[in-house]
């Protein structure tokens with residue numbers, strides 16, 4: 337079982353990705369896909385005159401400032417992307433099933449009551465925020481779809497305890513799904529060559545990382561990479577064998593990631609490469 341997260345930043349080649357997904361599907365692999373939508377959300381927000389804003393937390397994490405209007409713009413942008421992926425995969429004879437984490441309470445989350453943001457060196461409290469952290473996965477729903485032979489394509493929205501739609505981080509949502517399904521491998525495809533020791537120098541990509549080294553990397557990595565590493569840590573802690581941070585701009589991005597391109601992070605005792613972990617779908 338593989339879980340694949342398709343990054344939402346600009347630069348990924350979706351056509352190459354769909355071809356690669358179709359090839360892996362045809363080989364009999366069982367697969368779940370989570371996608372982002374950050375670049376499309378930014379573009380739509382600009383068109384709707386609701387310019388995107390980024391929050392930097394006191395601990396250095398970057399996230400989108402998500403007021404209610406931004407949440408709905410995110411829902412629109414990711415819905416379009418979801419439909420385009422499903423359309424292309426259907427053309428390639430893959431029985432893709434698009435949905436968001438809100439549908440059937442697929443992803444449950446805790447809404448963040450308040451967020452702390454650093455602005456001009458001062459900490460500000462933000463209350464109109466519609467983001468959350470994933471607390472649960474409707475495993476039975478995913479299993480039902482997989483058993484019926486569908487390939488779920490999931491947009492990273494979730495439902496809170498209070499029934500509110502919230503935006504969740506795609507990498508961490510994919511990690512939660514991979515953990516819930518006990519996937520052997522989680523692939524996080526982004527628009528960089530992998531985790532770089534000296535970002536943005538591509539000659540410093542870290543090829544292999546142990547779970548112990550991952551904690552240290554979470555300290556020195558910057559910006560959005562921090563969240564990806566947090567997701568990797570959560571997946572490994574939940575029992576996923578291998579996490580690959582791969583380059584989504586390559587001609588065969590998924591196969592290359594599984595063959596060891598990018599950064600491969602392994603739980604203790606897991607052998608490489610990840611491609612050995614193919615399990616037949618229905």
Ligand code: ADP
Pocket residue numbers: 342343344345372374507525526527528530531532533534535557558559560561562564
């Ligand atoms: P996506 O939405 O594609 O999943 P993100 O934007 O969340 O990707 O994260 C990838 C980004 O992380 C890269 O585009 C890069 O700008 C940033 N980044 C920060 N530090 C590093 C690093 N050490 N190595 C690689 N990328 C990094």
